[in-house]
Structures are given as C-alpha cells and as structure tokens.
Amino acid sequence: GTACVTLAGLINALKLVDKKIGDVKIVLFGAGAANTTIARLIIADGGDPKKIILFDTHGGLHKKRADIKADERFYRKWELCESTNPNCISTFEEAIKNADVLISASTPGPDTIKKEWVKSMNQKSIVFACANPVPEIYPYAAKEAGAYIVATGRGDFPNQVNNSIGFPGILKGALIVRASKITDKMAITAAHSLANFAEKRGINPENIVPKMDEPDVFAVEAADVAMQAIKDGVARKTLTWEEVYQIAKKDIDYSRSMAALLSKEGFVADPPAEMLEEALDYTVNFIEGK
Numbered sequence: 239g240t241a242c243v244t245l246a247g248l249i250n251a252l253k254l255v256d257k258k259i260g261d262v263k264i265v266l267f268g269a270g271a272a273n274t275t276i277a278r279l280i281i282a283d284g285g286d287p288k289k290i291i292l293f294d295t296h297g298g299l300h301k302k303r304a305d306i307k308a309d310e311r312f313y314r315k316w317e318l319c320e321s322t323n324p325n326c327i328s329t330f331e332e333a334i335k336n337a338d339v340l341i342s343a344s345t346p347g348p349d350t351i352k353k354e355w356v357k358s359m360n361q362k363s364i365v366f367a368c369a370n371p372v373p374e375i376y377p378y379a380a381k382e383a384g385a386y387i388v389a390t391g392r393g394d395f396p397n398q399v400n401n402s403i404g405f406p407g408i409l410k411g412a413l414i415v416r417a418s419k420i421t422d423k424m425a426i427t428a429a430h431s432l433a434n435f436a437e438k439r440g441i442n443p444e445n446i447v448p449k450m451d452e453p454d455v456f457a458v459e460a461a462d463v464a465m466q467a468i469k470d471g472v473a474r475k476t477l478t479w480e481e482v483y484q485i486a487k488k489d490i491d492y493s494r495s496m497a498a499l500l501s502k503e504g505f506v507a508d509p510p511a512e513m514l515e516e517a518l519d520y521t522v523n524f525i526e527g528k
Contacts, residue, residue, distance in 0.1 A: 239401030241275040242425050244341060244366060245283060246432035247399045250446040251387045255362040259284045263337045268344035269294035274314050276341060283426050287321040291333045298333060300326040334358055341366045342374045350374035356383035366399055387443045396444040403448055404428060407459025410486050414460065416474035417467040424466045431462035453490055460486040
C-alpha cells in the first residue's frame with residue numbers, strides 16, 4: 239500500500255516538474271520493507287535501476303555488499319544490490335548530489351534528512367519524507383533548501399503520501415473479483431489510478447495525490463485494480479469495470495453514511511480533547527528527544 243501511494247505521488251510530481259521516470263536519479267533513504275518495495279515498483283514502472291541508489295544503516299546498497307548477500311532473509315535487498323547503484327556509491331552525500339528525487343522511509347525526526355543534502359539536489363527536486371509521527375525533514379525546511387515538491391506521511395501537511403488512500407481501493411477491487419493474490423501489476427495499476435484521479439480534478443505542487451475525503455477515488459481504484467486482476471488471470475470472478483465500480487461505490491457510500499449517522503446520534507463519540515492533547519504532547523516530546 240505504501241509503495242502504491244508513493245509511486246502515485248511520484249508519477250504526478252514528475253508531471254509537474256516535466257521529468258520522466260526513466261530519466262531521473264532517485265535516492266531512497268532507508269531500505270526496509272517500505273523503500274525496497276517502493277524501489278521495486280518504480281523499476282517495474284519504468285525507472286532506470288542504474289539511476290537508483292538505496293541506503294540502509296550501513297551505507298549504499300550495491301553488488302559489493304557481502305553482508306546482505308550472505309543473509310537469505312534479505313533476498314529482496316540483494317536483488318536491488320545487484321540491479322541498482324552500478325558505481326557502488328557508499329556515502330549518502332555523494333549519492334544525493336544532483337539527484338532529482340529523494341524518498342525517505344527512515345528514522346522519524348526533523349534532522350534525519352539534512353538541509354544541505356537537499357540543497358545539493360537537482361533543480362525542481364522532489365522530496366518525500368514519510369516517517370511518522372515526525373518527518374525526516376519538515377516541508378518548510380525542505381522548501382527552504384530548494385525542494386520544489388515535498389510530501390510527507392502526515393495529513394496536516396500538503397501531499398500526504400500514506401497507504402490510507404491505497405489499501406481501501408486495492409483490497410476492495412481484489413475482493414470483489416475474488417482475486418487469489420495481489421500482483422505487482424495490480425499494485426502499479428492502483429498507483430496510476432490514484433495519480434490519474436488526482437490529475438483529472440487538478441494537481442499542483444501542494445496537491446499531488448487524492449485525499450481521504452475524496453471517497454469516489456476508492457471506487458475508481460477498486461474497479462481499475464479488479465480489471466488488472468482479470469488481465470493477470472488471478473480473478474475468480476469476471477465483472478465489467480462499471481459493475482465493480484457500482485458495487486464498490488454502493489458499499490463505500492453505505493459505510494460512510496452509517497458512520498455519519500452513528501456519530502450524529504451519539505453512538506460513536508468524537509475523540510476526547512485529552513486524547514488529542516496527549517497526541518500533541520507525544521509529538522512535541524519526540525521532537526525534543528524526551
């Protein structure tokens with residue numbers, strides 16, 4: 239889900255800066271489940287692995303990383319070691335120089351990504367700082383350093399790149415046609431569905447992906463994913479795009495109406511003020527290292 243939404247955001251961000259996914263230099267900070275899957279989907283959707291560099295806590299991923307090759311648990315990381323970073327760049331400072339895109343899924347905290355790193359990137363650079371609850375660099379700081387488009391995982395900043403807009407549509411589409419699994423092509427289709435939905439209603443540097451309060455996106459995404467499942471031969475039930483869309487829309491509208499009614503009648507209470515205060519205190523304490 240995270241990879242789908244990140245790819246969707248990248249697709250539209252690249253449209254706004256007039257760059258192609260196969261031409262840009264992309265650096266990924268963090269090489270856990272999120273970023274390794276993001277890298278895999280970017281490559282599958284046309285990204286050039288020779289222009290992609292990933293970093294884990296021990297440095298750049300490349301074919302000389304014997305520590306990764308020796309551990310069978312990290313076979314996905316090793317696949318990326320073999321296909322990306324052909325020059326075996328090991329330092330982040332070298333990798334980020336003249337990069338077009340930075341995608342970080344790493345340690346939360348506003349100083350994890352340094353402003354000087356962003357300053358060394360290409361013109362009209364794209365920065366996705368997706369750690370929660372505190373992004374690796376705040377959007378204002380990234381913009382001050384020269385970033386043209388900044389996304390985070392938080393809903394209180396522009397451009398929330400978060401799996402909350404991916405999973406509902408992906409899973410709904412897969413379930414409606416009784417898909418036996420979710421293929422990479424289904425995931426990439428979901429990313430393009432999200433990107434196209436946002437582009438049709440209008441995108442700008444502060445608004446590159448749909449939001450949770452645009453419920454029709456989930457029905458569209460579900461129908462697109464279902465059609466790809468049928469093409470991939472993993473669907474146990476064959477329906478038309480319109481049939482899937484109407485089923486998904488009906489279910490989503492019903493759920494939203496029910497939730498609104500339960501809230502209105504007092505059966506579902508709003509979060510107490512003290513809970514919101516605790517969340518705010520947690521964020522402040524985290525930033526201050528307490």
